[in-house]
Amino acid sequence: MLKKIFFLLLFILLFTACSNEDASKDETEDKDPSSDTPSEPADPFGVYEETITIAIGQEVDPSDTSLQDGDTPLDNQYTRHVKENLNIEVEHAFTASPSNYDQKVSLAIASNDLPDAMVVGPVELRQLVEADQIADLTDVYENYASPAIKEIIDSSGGVALENVTFDGKIMAIPNSQASADGVHNLWIRQDWLDELGLEPPKTLDDLKKVAKAFVEEDPDGNGQDDTIGLAGPDTSNKLYANFLESTNNLYGFDGIFSALHAYPGYWLEGEDGELVYGSTLPETKEALSFLRDMYSEGLIDPEIGVREDSGESVISGNTGMFFGPFWMPYGPLTDAVTNNPDANWQSYALPLDANGEYTPHLSTTTTQFVVVRKDYEHPEAAMKILNNLLANESEFDPSIGGPGFYPLRLVYAPADEMEVTTVALREVLAGTKEPEDFYDMPAYKLLKSDVDHIHEIKLEPYDNMDIEYWDPQANLGQWTRAYSALVGTAPLVDTEINGVKSVIYSQTKTMEDRWVNLKKIEDETFLKIIMGTESLDAFDQFVEDWNNQGGEQITEEVADVVAK
Template structure:
């Protein structure tokens, strides 16, 4: 009887639910003819609530941590890091007021971030690297952005992030939750070409070098044969890293290393700072391999012979020697016109800086290391009341970056708050080919308009004739209008990226680009050990064979355990 009673109660409940549903249907049918407008309004309101580009009805405030480069040229006279065209654009388009929780120069930014984490005094949002991201996740300091990404990331940004094959989102996903907004960068950011003063080559009757030996001879000529013609012994053959940069990029910072020796290591098939496959198929740390010792020996000899900047490692800004016309060669990515080159040619319009895929290895192949598709992340403080605001700001930047890039003053949107770079892996190569085709007349600018993921390509093809002068297939500096606002971007594409377009790149990636568990406690000390001994070997204050002791120390101080952890990750 109890069972029958339960069944009877269930039948009564189902009957009541059906009756209510029928009543709702009847009401809907009776009012359907007069409620199309109301239904549409409700849907629109719902969509607006999660509009990736929608402005807030009432102004909100976001306090950010921001890197502020005092040499950045993207601000006009009278503008400040908080009162400029970029911050004002955020206010006008999104009704977001940007404030600074802290600012720091590029050399001090990481320290400021670390202090904020240690004191548990985070800004509402800031940009961090993979190490800091993991620290904040473990300290439970960050907002869960899973739903923010799903609802507010623009379709174009989602398309680009998806193009990384899951790498970008994997790097910010912890226990199934998206804890940061990742960037996605062009692969060209991780390839470090050799920038060379071609006018110095021409003056001295030299051809562009291809091998390490030829590179050394060019550096020697630049040092000894007075290429600047001032009668003084004051020129630098090859620049070296300054206090803000590294001897080479590494798996945690795999892009945009300025003035390092990445190419010389790669030409030796040495990949220090990277995790690569060893002879037995297991992962090995490139800094511990014999090829790295060979590359250090080459650099040691070059430094001893005066071919490398004598102030390497202590100079505050190697770019100053480029701008002043004292350096003949340096290593850097395609975008160096956004660095010292535009200033250098403004100071001296004959400074014909060209980019080359050198040095090549002993087989004549270009074998640079490759970067991760994502390396920077926007994080949001747990408890911030508008966690979607940073995502909206990134959408706004991506949608309008082509306008920013050509604003008066040039320089690109370096002061845009919470700026992450979003680009397909082949963005620069595709852009360079498109601009070449427009210059050659084989295609029209309109042929490249419908490519939303390539955010700058429309402006690139529309403005290329503003900066490039005839003959259009000659990239020497005398055939450019260096006063054009399009010059820096066009020169980066047509000169800076040319080596990747015209040379087969046999790049070597790192097996991982993030930390393992033991690295969190030990990597800082291991990296310091590596950096110090390698610099001393190159500068001749430690013997070359101290490399062997470094390898032993590295293994004993945690390297072997970390290697085992890397093997678990990649196998």
């Protein structure tokens, strides 16, 4: 009897030991892949013990010549920082220009040959989810997103995570950006206005008069007929932002449309409460008629739609006005001022509508997403790269490499980041606040650097923002940032904005098959109307075709989405 009890106890001890070994094995396999020991929590900034590689798809703008000598899109201050801080080696699976990037992404999806990670838009994200090609990042986000990124994403009111959640799973890392990105100011050569004795154009009629003077009265004084009144979109940009790409449209006609209460590309609530697509409304036809007249009179760049880079005419000093977001100093204006220190570009919340109100369209705060290839060994690496950018962005100098060269770059900013920055800089310049008053605001990632350096580049009088009262060469990178705040964002701080939002910023089911074609018809028809190769009546045919080729069904789906 004792022998039986002995063997029974021995069996229990052996079974318990094996069970404990299996549990320990499972625990080890589930640990943070960059941790030193199984007991360490996931570290959003943890350095890998051994170098890992991540092959990414990256947009590379060939017109961005900011890289310092010896640097390349794959070897620069940003990629070196990622290697030094995280021990991640970045490789390029593919690169593409801004005008070709979406096509490269589409080809990668169609061939199921994805890079380890890449930035995509909402259309591509849905395609990737439905094709089951990307990794579930729920645990990656929960365990590795830095507190600062989570704070910013939470500030979107749930929109950011909602846009990447499918069947309860977080399938991408969303951005969340400043609301100022969605407003397209009117940028004007103030020195040209002063030369001709003109005021900034408050109305659309004023805009035509200023553009006419810029074209006909030799504002640059070179005696040549070589000036452009108002720039237009190049091959990389659009006539106007739309509900799927609601931010950062360069050189489009957004301000002209909105001054006429036309919001093409946006989904709106009509007067009867029914949902309508803004591109099909009479207000849009009226705006196209206005633009058609401007173009026929030679007041708009004659090369709209075919020019490869409208920024070149800004840099060369040939253009007098264009529409763009607050951050245009990060675009062509830095080069424009470097080439001509007297180029006094100023920004205005203009033109106004018939009631004297500023009525721009507004964006969603979430427009881009980082996705990770399914089965990539280190999905958390993409999240760490983004954490690293937000935490260290103030260390980078955009004058020796624009921020677009940062791998997998997403914009992270509280919705009011630029407005807060503008007010803070004004207070420091006025002496009512000290730089130290703004140090403990980590979500406003560049604010400490902004207030610390403002006196280095801004000359007295501190309340005059004309270019002659700046010293860009003292710190060109810092000037780019400060000019974006004190000139680019200032109109948004000082103007009452009666903005209009789209009721949705995402796709419906039918859009997946029909939207590319519908958008192509829209873009081609509107551009032809403006350039005079189609009559204004082509708008009515467009509306009919749009409804018949899926638009009517899509409108019903949008209504269902909003109702839910």
